Amino acid sequence: MTGCILAFAAVLAVLGPSIAAAAEIAPPDRRSDTIAMSPALRAMQADDAANPGMLSVLDGEALWNTRAGDAARSCADCHGPAATGMRGVAARHPAWNKASGAPMDLTGRIEMCRTENQRAPPLPAESPDLLALSAYVAHQSRGMPISPPDDPGTAAARERGRRLFTARIGQLDLSCAACHDDNWGKRLAGSPIPQGHPVGYPAYRLEWQALGSLQRRLRNCMSGVRAEPYRFDAPELVDLEAYLMGRAAGLAMETPAVRP
Amino acid sequence: MARALVNVPKRAHRGEVIEVKTLIAHPMETGYRPGPSGRILPRDIISRFTCTYGGEEVFSAELHPAVSANPYLAFTLEARESGPITLTWTGDNGFRQVETALIEVA
CATH class of the missing domain: 1.10.760.10 (Cytochrome c-like domain)
Known part of the structure; x- marks a missing residue:
């Protein structure tokens, strides 16, 4: 209970003075959180030799080339090498999906391809394989705006x-x-x-x-x-x-x- | 087999100090954490890492439950001769992984 009050007090102490202001960050001031x-x-x-996320990127690369589902097709069978086919794709998602009439993020896009084109069961949210595929595809856009x-x-x-x-x-x-x-x-x-x-x-x-x-x-x-x-x-x-x-x-x- | 990333320079001069960097995918489950059912998850860690170079053990480490998942180990060696650098991780549930990197020393 004391912890709750302290945490709340800390939040108020930080946010108190400017709690009413709500302006978007001006574009020239926007910068990556990495800073x-x-x-x-x-x-x-x-x-890349120390970044533990690279382990999943490599897993994703293996999955990209693995056949799956009733269609027995891999991602690479249709899309070719990810380095060319997937370059920039993550940078323009979420994107509009005509079929579902809703915006779709990269993970949703991967799941759609998996269920409709590979005819494979969807991967559970946050499962290591789904994260690995997303990470591999998103990694192809590294450095792109x-x-x-x-x-x-x-x-x-x-x-x-x-x-x-x-x-x-x-x-x-x-x-x-x-x-x-x-x-x-x-x-x-x-x-x-x-x-x-x-x-x-x-x-x-x-x-x-x-x-x-x-x-x-x-x-x-x-x-x-x-x-x-x-x-x-x-x-x-x-x-x-x-x-x-x-x-x-x-x-x-x-x-x-x-x-x- | 677990995914491992091993970074060893391909070439080095004799006597040069080289850095070996290793990263391996492993949950490093401590044995103290309750799982989704509320029961304590059994311990599953890598407990030992060794590096042999020229038939001799040149580096080893003992790992304990406080080491994070996907342990990263980096250390330095003196390049003496061309040959394989062999890295071995062993741990609970019979975990054992061997990776080899070749180095050319001129």
Whole structure:
């Protein structure tokens, strides 16, 4: 109980003075969250021999070339080498999906290909294989600028995402924007508050001791403010992803990023 | 077999100090953590790592439950002769993985 009160008091102490302001970060001020990380963590991410996310990227490469499902086709059978076929793909997701009439993130796109074209059972959310495939595909866009699509469907999703981003939720009554727009660069307890750009997902998080998706990270923050997280693949989470990618437009992809 | 990343320079001069970097996929389950059912998950860790070079053990490490998942080990060696550098991880449940990297010393 004392812990709760202290944590709440700490949040108020950080957010108190500017709790009313809610302005988006001006484009020239937008920067990758990696800059806010410790030098040791940045070094771990930069060195492919030390970045534990690379283990999953290599797993993903193996899966890319493995036949699956009733169609007995591998990803490579249709798409060819990922290095050319998948370059830039992660940088423009979530994207509008005509068939379902909804925005779809990269994981959803992989699942759709898997169930419809490979005719294989879908992989469970956050399963190591699904994360490995996402990481391998997203890794092909490393260094490329995030370039969200500008069709009306995705634009509407971004707008819904923006509303979710700025809405106060949970027992702590905080919005995403209260930290990541208004107080980035400051500290919450001992940790730096980053701008919250999804440049490196799926990312390896030391706290998780594993790779995890952006949705897992979003759900994490929701339980952090003591709100009930949306379930995996909920449309709200995809809308938030769409908004965040639009907010991070122009920043370079870093998958797999390493986070504390 | 677990996924392992081994980074050893392909060539080195005799007497040069080289860095060997290793990363291996392993859950390093401590044996103290409750699982989803509430029961304690049994311990599953890598407990020993050895490196042999020129038929001689040149580096070894004991790993304990506090070591993180996917352990990363980096150490230095003096390049003396061309040949294989053999890395062996052993642990609980009969875990054993051997990786070999060749180095050319001129």
